[in-house]
Amino acid sequence: MFKTERPANAWRCRTTDSPRLIWTTGRICVRAGIGENTTFRRFETFEAHRLNTFFGFTLPVCPLGLDDLFFCKTQSYSIFFVYIKISTHTQTFYINLNILNYLEKVVICVIVDWLIVGAGFTGATLAERIASQLDQKVLLVDRRDHIGGNSYDCYNEEGILIHKYGSHTFHTNSSMVWNYLSRFTEWRHYFHNVLAVVDGKKVPVPFNLNSIYALFPQKYAEKLEELLIQHYGYGVKVPILKLRESASGDLIFLADYIYKKVFYHYTLKHWELNPEELDPSVTARVPVYISRDNRYFQDTYQGIPKHSYATLFSRMLNHPNIRVLLNTDYREIIGDIKFKRMIYTGPIDAFFDYKHGTLPYRSLRFDFDTLNQEYFQEAGTINYTNEYEFTRILETKHLTGQISPKTTITYVYPQQHNQQNEPYYPIPRAENRLLYNLYLKEAEQIKDKVLFAGRLADYKYYNMDQAVARALTLFKEIAEKRS
Numbered sequence: 001m002f003k004t005e006r007p008a009n010a011w012r013c014r015t016t017d018s019p020r021l022i023w024t025t026g027r028i029c030v031r032a033g034i035g036e037n038t039t040f041r042r043f044e045t046f047e048a049h050r051l052n053t054f055f056g057f058t059l060p061v062c063p064l065g066l067d068d069l070f071f072c073k074t075q076s077y078s079i080f081f082v083y084i085k086i087s088t089h090t091q092t093f094y095i096n097l098n099i100l101n102y103l104e105k106v107v108i109c110v111i112v113d114w115l116i117v118g119a120g121f122t123g124a125t126l127a128e129r130i131a132s133q134l135d136q137k138v139l140l141v142d143r144r145d146h147i148g149g150n151s152y153d154c155y156n157e158e159g160i161l162i163h164k165y166g167s168h169t170f171h172t173n174s175s176m177v178w179n180y181l182s183r184f185t186e187w188r189h190y191f192h193n194v195l196a197v198v199d200g201k202k203v204p205v206p207f208n209l210n211s212i213y214a215l216f217p218q219k220y221a222e223k224l225e226e227l228l229i230q231h232y233g234y235g236v237k238v239p240i241l242k243l244r245e246s247a248s249g250d251l252i253f254l255a256d257y258i259y260k261k262v263f264y265h266y267t268l269k270h271w272e273l274n275p276e277e278l279d280p281s282v283t284a285r286v287p288v289y290i291s292r293d294n295r296y297f298q299d300t301y302q303g304i305p306k307h308s309y310a311t312l313f314s315r316m317l318n319h320p321n322i323r324v325l326l327n328t329d330y331r332e333i334i335g336d337i338k339f340k341r342m343i344y345t346g347p348i349d350a351f352f353d354y355k356h357g358t359l360p361y362r363s364l365r366f367d368f369d370t371l372n373q374e375y376f377q378e379a380g381t382i383n384y385t386n387e388y389e390f391t392r393i394l395e396t397k398h399l400t401g402q403i404s405p406k407t408t409i410t411y412v413y414p415q416q417h418n419q420q421n422e423p424y425y426p427i428p429r430a431e432n433r434l435l436y437n438l439y440l441k442e443a444e445q446i447k448d449k450v451l452f453a454g455r456l457a458d459y460k461y462y463n464m465d466q467a468v469a470r471a472l473t474l475f476k477e478i479a480e481k482r483s
Ligand SMILES: Cc1cc2nc3c(=O)[nH]c(=O)nc-3n(C[C@H](O)[C@H](O)[C@H](O)COP(=O)(O)OP(=O)(O)OC[C@H]3O[C@@H](n4cnc5c(N)ncnc54)[C@H](O)[C@@H]3O)c2cc1C
Pocket: 117, 118, 119, 120, 121, 122, 123, 141, 142, 143, 144, 148, 149, 150, 151, 165, 166, 167, 168, 169, 170, 171, 328, 329, 330, 331, 345, 346, 347, 364, 424, 425, 453, 454, 455, 456, 462, 463, 464, 465, 467
């Protein structure tokens, strides 16, 4: 029934012959047909445990890939033998599924409860919850070659832990999100500091009292501090637009200064748009922080996963009900997977074949450089608001606390989004929101079968904690409907 050698005349299944996915847990369904465009006829359906009994040993629980399926023609060419390669710790077996006659195609079909597209925080949280709380089977698919979505980190060739898609600092005010993720990671406590180069000096952003003292003569800085505290109080974040409405000429000067030196050119570089062309809420958010607190975030919980984001994700997904398929666009396999429901965290316009038009995104290019020095700069992020084409230089070692005589820095170049790069930032403009709403209406119509969530599916910038919170809320709805 099975051999320990690969059958001599076996040939490998090609993508055109069969999908590249085989699932050995749960139900295995072998379908077969004859000729081109055959409607597949089900020959036999195995339950995994039946197969196990059949072959006398337990099938491994890892998903098998292309290399694991072999076809073997007999002399007469009328019978095809299908071998599945099974590797155990000690041996490799080739199991002969000798049940199929007159085949041109063999599809071993995956049957799961949920197909989840995208292995970022949104998809991973939903997969983990559904698998562990509802005891349902999930196939999680990502077109990238790793889990973790944009939060992914890895060691580069020089052994430095880098954040592949730009520095990611975790911060949240939600104890629910923090406690949930803390099941899968310990934290390295870290407060993010960002400096901006203004008039050749590196000053804290958001712009605060320390920035004022670093840039203006002592006496004038004292005057500005006094005016700010008098008008708004200490510890308050005042949007610069509000500051411009102020009665004091000095505060209007300060607002204009910050707008020009910290915000305007940076916005042009980042979005390739004038601030007026963006949603007014973007400008409204730029604050002066009347404080000596240099931290970029003031959230209650802040940190970096102690053993990397990648470890956090693999712990989340380490559940017998979850299988992960990487390097795969879901569209390549959707016809070969039987699932009850789907959660989609990819771009919503792509899901609907861009039928209402393309939702615009801004992209980034990350140029990495490893240097033979312990540290390159004073903080994890330094913004170059006016000079150079890049907007930031990142140095992840500040975040990870890794000890090494070398360091890797990342230059961040804003880019137009195209087919070759990644969609990072939805462009905050009213007309884009209207376009998104058309897709949202489409999504509403299929919500019994497909649920949309995440920064690409919701066309909304989420911090990591917001993505997790969104996923937890959606999970709650799913669980409540079920009960
Ligand atoms: C430069 C940058 C820096 C950031 N820094 C921070 C930070 O410091 N702190 C913070 O809290 N947040 C930060 N964020 C935001 C953070 O990255 C997001 O909150 C998070 O990635 C959202 O997770 P998600 O699962 O919704 O999306 P993603 O992480 O983007 O995951 C979606 C996944 O879907 C996959 N996918 C898409 N289409 C398909 C398809 N057709 N088939 C298969 N797979 C598909 C993609 O490959 C991707 O892996 C930053 C974002 C950027 C761009």
